[in-house]
Amino acid sequence: MRKIGALVSALSEKKAVWPEKVKIEFLEETNQGQPKVAQWRPHSEYLHQVFQEAGLSMGDFNIFYKDKDGEQMLLKPTKMGVEDFLHDHSDPPRLQVRWRPPTFSESAKQTVQARIKAFKDFIGRGEATDEAMKKAQNELEQKGGRVVPSSSVSGRSFIDHKGYGAEKWDEAVAGLEKELKLTQAESEALKIASLRREGKGAFHHEERNGNRLKTAYIAYSTVKSPAESGGDGTSKETIDIVYGKHEETMEISKSVTSLPPENCIQYGGRTFSVWPPGPPHSTTHGTDMCGLQVDLPPGWQIVDSSQEGFENIRKWVIAPYGWHTIDLVTKSGETLKAWRTRGGGIEAGKFFDLSTEVSLLGQSSFKFNSSGSYRILIEALPSASPELINHWKRYVELSAQREWSQRLSLPMAGALSAEQQLSEPSQPSP
Structure with a gap:
């Protein structure tokens, strides 16, 4: 309490001189035109209101002022930092505001968040519960199908995630096409991820052998996000993709x-x-x-x-x-x-x-x-009727969701906790 009292006493003795108005120039580094100018009236409005009205955030900018020697000085980009500075200036200083690129830690955090979102969108919202799986299997059997048990899941189900530079996306798609055995139409659909912020896709590949039908379910989720600015001052984008493949076999009843x-x-x-x-x-x-x-x-x-x-x-x-x-x-x-x-x-x-x-x-x-x-x-029911095939595809999708969630140690219901899986994001592939 004595320390707090001493601090209050010191502040009360400090002379607070507030200018009537402060001129703020928004100078973005890539802007070659006239700067955007704003007037801030400290007596009647908060500093962050100026940024809000401009559709901006203080934390996204570096704020400078020129001292009496004409040198440019950097202020803390916070409301308190700037207002404390103004207490000591009787003459209205000129503040210059420049957009700053994200730091490495901010870019890394943004990449992690993008991948977390990709995982959540990809896995879904925990639909593959025990009850849902049992119901899907019962409906399948009533339509004339039977799931063929597999001795091992290894080799028939996997999930992976990768990050690429957006400029290398076409090359990445070519590799994914070979890995997942995509058709040309499916590959072209995947290329569109470079043109949109988020994307999803799912395909069923079927192979018939007698009264057995083997189905491979392939699905992916993509997120495009800006990465750390390059050395030339440009902002390079990355594309994160989460993808998986899962196979099941059905025996069609005669x-x-x-x-x-x-x-x-x-x-x-x-x-x-x-x-x-x-x-x-x-x-x-x-x-x-x-x-x-x-x-x-x-x-x-x-x-x-x-x-x-x-x-x-x-x-x-x-x-x-x-x-x-x-x-x-x-x-x-x-x-x-x-x-x-x-x-x-x-x-x-x-x-x-x-x-x-x-x-x-x-x-x-x-x-x-x-x-x-x-x-x-x-x-x-006719063998392999459209209704049977629809029930079969639904079962395969639920089975894939369940298997992928277990591989990622994610819960089957409620919010997915992928942060621990992605706490150390890998660098985008060249």
Whole structure:
């Protein structure tokens, strides 16, 4: 407290002479025209307001003044530093403000921040949770696909990051093209990173061998940022790229032949059957499904009665056949519906409310709760259908995100902590 009191006493004895106004010239080193001039009135406004109105920051400039001998003196580029200086000058001094290039530490920090952003944008926001992966795999299996286990991840998945000078970007792309086996169109898309501040790209390379499909997922994220000024006074830009490759293999089920042909009906190029299995020409009201909980066979799905064209299925697949049951169950959105078979006589093809007789337990699991005669109307999925391929690509992307996050020791949810991975940024490649 004694030290603080002494300091306050000393400041109170100091004569504070404030000029009415101070002329400030903004002279950028690359500007050959007239300097931008601003007037600062210390009595009524703060110094940093002058910079804010000019759309600038004090920390980005060197501030000078000329002493009585005409020599140029450097001030601290802070509000307090400049205002303390003005206390000692009764005559309005002329301040000269020049833009300064970033220091090495500032450039390094900016590079780290750019790479952190690239990593975060590349990995995503933790979508590959255990729940999401399990759901994607279940949906894939219901569409007729099966993930082929790999004995080792080594060699089929990697992630890397590099920094290049922007002027060398075309050469860098040529190297990446060979490493990732990009097509010409994919390579041209990557070259555009030199024209934009941020960029992303993702590709799927597929290789078919019998009923197996191997897919390579390739993705990248680029960030272009200014680097430390060169010796010639120019500012050189760098391009950081984070990229990875991940491979998975799927086995496509040959489910069209998994059920006996005598239990199937062909209509409109599609194959229909029932589950539990039943012959289409049987008009007996079977009760063998009562109390059962069943899963649909791989490669088959329940018929969706909300889809266009179902009226023809009702007319030519449900109504004319008995299917060893009185009612066939279909899906409509998230609910189940029942339709009378030929075993229902004059009511064949009519809709009946299911109530709670049959429950939907999952995407392909059902529970028959009553003693009524019901069966599930199912449809065979074609091998490698567009829907199956879409589910497969989604699974591969989630698997890649999960593997890359684990390799970088990044969490799968919440904010990604890449700072510790990038605390020592490498110098841009020449």
